[in-house]
Amino acid sequence: MSQFMLNLIVVGASFALYVGIAIWARAGNTSDYYAASRGVHPIVNGAATAADWMSAASFISMAGLIAFVGYGNSTFLMGWTGGYVLLALLLAPYLRKFGRFTVPEFIGDRFYSNTARIVAVICLLVISITYVIGQMTGAGVAFSRFLEVDNTTGLLIASTVVFIYSVLGGMKGITYTQLAQYCVLITAYTIPAVFISLQLTNNPVPALGLFSTHAESGLPLLAKLDQVLMELGFQDYTGSHGSTMNMFLFTLSLMIGTAGLPHVIIRFFTVPKVSDARKSAGWALVFIALLYLTAPAVGSMARLNIISTIFPSGTAEQPIAYDERPDWMTNWEQTGLLAFEDKNNDGLIQYYNDRSEDFAPIAEARGWEGNEMVTFNRDILVLANPEIAQLPPWVLALIAAGGLAAALSTAAGLLLAISSAISHDLLKSVFMPKISDRQELMYARISMAFAIALATYLGLNPPGFAAQVVALAFGLAAATLFPALMMGIFSKSMNMQGAVAGMLAGLIATLLYIFTYLGWFFIPETNMLPNTAEHWLAGISPLSFGSVGAVINFVVAFAVMKMTQAPPTEIQELVESIRVPRGATGAIDH
Amino acid sequence: MENDQTTAYWAANIRIILICLSIWALVSFGFAIWLRPLLAALPITIGGTDLGFWFAQQGSILSFIGLIFYYTWYMNRLDRRFGVDEE
Numbered sequence: 001m002s003q004f005m006l007n008l009i010v011v012g013a014s015f016a017l018y019v020g021i022a023i024w025a026r027a028g029n030t031s032d033y034y035a036a037s038r039g040v041h042p043i044v045n046g047a048a049t050a051a052d053w054m055s056a057a058s059f060i061s062m063a064g065l066i067a068f069v070g071y072g073n074s075t076f077l078m079g080w081t082g083g084y085v086l087l088a089l090l091l092a093p094y095l096r097k098f099g100r101f102t103v104p105e106f107i108g109d110r111f112y113s114n115t116a117r118i119v120a121v122i123c124l125l126v127i128s129i130t131y132v133i134g135q136m137t138g139a140g141v142a143f144s145r146f147l148e149v150d151n152t153t154g155l156l157i158a159s160t161v162v163f164i165y166s167v168l169g170g171m172k173g174i175t176y177t178q179l180a181q182y183c184v185l186i187t188a189y190t191i192p193a194v195f196i197s198l199q200l201t202n203n204p205v206p207a208l209g210l211f212s213t214h215a216e217s218g219l220p221l222l223a224k225l226d227q228v229l230m231e232l233g234f235q236d237y238t239g240s241h242g243s244t245m246n247m248f249l250f251t252l253s254l255m256i257g258t259a260g261l262p263h264v265i266i267r268f269f270t271v272p273k274v275s276d277a278r279k280s281a282g283w284a285l286v287f288i289a290l291l292y293l294t295a296p297a298v299g300s301m302a303r304l305n306i307i308s309t310i311f312p313s314g315t316a317e318q319p320i321a322y323d324e325r326p327d328w329m330t331n332w333e334q335t336g337l338l339a340f341e342d343k344n345n346d347g348l349i350q351y352y353n354d355r356s357e358d359f360a361p362i363a364e365a366r367g368w369e370g371n372e373m374v375t376f377n378r379d380i381l382v383l384a385n386p387e388i389a390q391l392p393p394w395v396l397a398l399i400a401a402g403g404l405a406a407a408l409s410t411a412a413g414l415l416l417a418i419s420s421a422i423s424h425d426l427l428k429s430v431f432m433p434k435i436s437d438r439q440e441l442m443y444a445r446i447s448m449a450f451a452i453a454l455a456t457y458l459g460l461n462p463p464g465f466a467a468q469v470v471a472l473a474f475g476l477a478a479a480t481l482f483p484a485l486m487m488g489i490f491s492k493s494m495n496m497q498g499a500v501a502g503m504l505a506g507l508i509a510t511l512l513y514i515f516t517y518l519g520w521f522f523i524p525e526t527n528m529l530p531n532t533a534e535h536w537l538a539g540i541s542p543l544s545f546g547s548v549g550a551v552i553n554f555v556v557a558f559a560v561m562k563m564t565q566a567p568p569t570e571i572q573e574l575v576e577s578i579r580v581p582r583g584a585t586g587a588i589d590h
Numbered sequence: 591m592e593n594d595q596t597t598a599y600w601a602a603n604i605r606i607i608l609i610c611l612s613i614w615a616l617v618s619f620g621f622a623i624w625l626r627p628l629l630a631a632l633p634i635t636i637g638g639t640d641l642g643f644w645f646a647q648q649g650s651i652l653s654f655i656g657l658i659f660y661y662t663w664y665m666n667r668l669d670r671r672f673g674v675d676e677e
Contacts (some may be wrong), residue, residue: 066647074646078618081651085614088658089607093665207648211637220638238639240626248623255618273676275666282658289651296647579600580674 003393007146010397011404014184015161018408021180022165022173030441033170034101034420035269040175042276046283048178049267051185053080053258053284054291056138056407057470059185062292064378067299070237075247077292079254081285086259086482088281092268094489096277097578099585101269103262103417103481104425110488112571113496114430119503123480124262124421126507129454131261131473132414136459139407145335145383146400152460158408159456166412167448174412175270181405182287188402189291191395192385193298199389200305206297214304225304231315232307232352233359237300243533246541253546257474260482263410263417274581302381305388310351310373319349328387332380339375344368351376415455419447471543472514479506479549487557492575494557497564502557510549517542599672606664610657617653622646 027033040048058080066073098106104124108117136155143154165173190206197209201221214224226236235241258264267284268277309326310319322340332338340349344367353359354371386395423444428435435443480503487494487502515521517531529535531542540548577583621629626642636644645653669675 071643071646074622074643077647078622078650081654082614082618085610085654085657089610089661210647211639211644222643223638238643244623248619251618251623275662275669275676278658278662278665282655282662285651285655285658289655292651293648576596579603580596580672581669581676582674584676 001393003396004148006393006397007400010394010401011147014180014401014405017180018161018177019164021176022169025169025172025176027168027170027172027441030101030424030437030444032172033441033444034416034424035266036170036172036175038270038272040270040272042271042280043283044179045175045267045271045276045280046285047182047287048175049264049280049284050287050291051178051182051405051409052267052413053264053288053410054185054406055135055410056142056403057134058291058295059189059403059406060138060142060379060382063295063299063302064381065299066296067237067303067381068378070235070300071240072242072247074296075251075254077296079251080258081288081292082251082255083258084281084285084288086255087264087268088278091259091265091482091485091489092277092281093274093581094578095265095485096268096271097274097581097584101266102420102424103265103485104421105429106488107481107484107499108425108429110571110574111484111494111496111499112568113500116484116496116500116503117425117429119500119507120481120484121421121425123476123503123507125418127261127473127477127481128263128414128418128421129458131263131470132411132418132451132455133458134470135407135411135414136455139404139411140459142400142403142407146403155456155459158404158411159452159459162408162412162415163449163452166415166452167445170444170448171266171270171416174416175267177412178409181409184398184405185402185409186287186290188395188398188405189294189298189382191398192382192389192391193294195389195391196301196305196385197297200301206301207293210297210300216308221304222300225300228304228307228311228315233356233363234353243539245539246544249540249544249547253478253544254474256478256482256550257546258477260477260480260485261473262421262477262481263413265485266417266420267413274584298385299381302385302388306381307351309388310349319351321347322349323347325349326388328384331387332384337375337377337380337383338373340372341374343370343372349373411455415448415451418451419444422447422451475510475514475543475546475549476507478546479510479553483550483553483557487554489575489578491561492572493561493566495561495564495567498557498559498561501560502553505556506549506553509552510545513537513545513549514542595672599668599674602668602672603665606661606668610661613653614657617645618650622650 031037065076095106100106104117104120107120108114139158140151140155143149143157144151165177193206194204197206198204200214201209201212202215203209203212210221212221214221217224222238226238230236268280271277271280311317312320322342329338349372350368351373352363352371383399386399423440427443428440483506484499484503487499516528519526533539621642622645629642630640634641
């Protein structure tokens, strides 16, 4: 059976499973649709949150993202996990106690104002729509790579599958498909990782293998990796390079941003109790860590393995000849993710860092005229692993299903956040307060269909800024929603004026800072200052600005609060009540 | 629940949140970033590299998991002691 047929069967079977779950978990009312009737077990919700959170980029690109930079990109590992501590300690239990369906609903009710509600909806839409574009393009790319269809067809298939289970099942359908998707993606990620770890270190646990001995050389694996990288003119894996200040601010922005992402927060509305919301955040992080602890191991081992393949007798000796390269390289050359160019016409593959000035004389002495592995896409480190480790073809098929599971689960969570903000916060709370539960459910489904259509359109015609949007989403979540939610819980005296002014200040400051360096609305050439360290304000990169935006939000909110009227007594009582777990209810019927 | 009881419960919660967040910041921003050179001076190596690197790629994540479960356990006990747990 060909690899293509096998991919088709495995991916087809996983899709049939998702659709089957959706039919089983049909939503009958708005409580089902928005919050899965608050009947989700905390461990199940933890797994669903992990799938909701880990996107196609986490699955396919993160290992490479870390392996090609090393220590400096540990920011992603810490930033994308540390946010769950903030969620568990500062937000999730209280928002669960409040017992409603959406993030803007909390902000609107707590700050007794439809203005606050609408500002929160705007922030949510900007954050979630920018985020979903990346997921849709990711799903399209994953499809075209694994199933040999073009991007457009791939995207349309992905939209159709998401449409079926999210319109039918809402949060209930999404929760149980996310559980299944988590199982598919973690199995697919772990199997090749275990084999490569066994091969290099004799240790079956990749995370332990990363810190153990390289079987072939007897050196610690990381010392061996640093050594071969530096022998080829690359920067070492474990060393500190770059600004400590930016590393700190970027990590902090990712953490606060993670805690402020609406599609993650709403997952904690689905558990039965307040104490479950705390516990569930812990489980979510356990399930996320299974992948995040494996990713740096996979990335660094795969990179070391590829270098050893090219330099079989060590980096000081000659590399292999192009004609003798392994089959997996030939296979991935066809996808364009890997490309070679014999610059010095010696028939051998010289892979080194030709941008290193220190290494240039060594390269020249060896007769090397430039790096000959001209394309080395970082995704290779995950995608080609099954072949590098000579695993059977069904493992590659599983990787295909895993990559798609990661893209679909995140897209579905985002689409629910978008559609519930429209049907629940805009239609039910502001424009059509008189509609019945049945009518609202219908509007929720229409909003979902609309959100999918919009996301599909944007996925097919991605705005030029697709690469920057994820940074924007995190920056804005950190600067707008997180501070508003936190002040709503931890400050009894925070009032409507303060919260609205804070959110607007955070939103505007962050957008202005990002647009100044990356161009107005990311249109190239419209940036007012070049995006380089010497032009950044106090050396702060636009990607790290979210935490500064959050500080601006807090400061403005408290300043405005001092000058305006205190919130009404019943609001202060509401804050008192969300601070204690007792009395948490199931879903509230509106 | 009496008013001073509510205040005491909330004060105890804030206290444990601050303790947990100090550890959260120490393992990530501290050990993994700002204090890495200090840790590297210690005669401890892990897998051929310094402790700060381990915290950046694994130690901080494991600490985060520990912190959330500890906070959950602590709060469940606190909720019961103040009689504000869920029936």
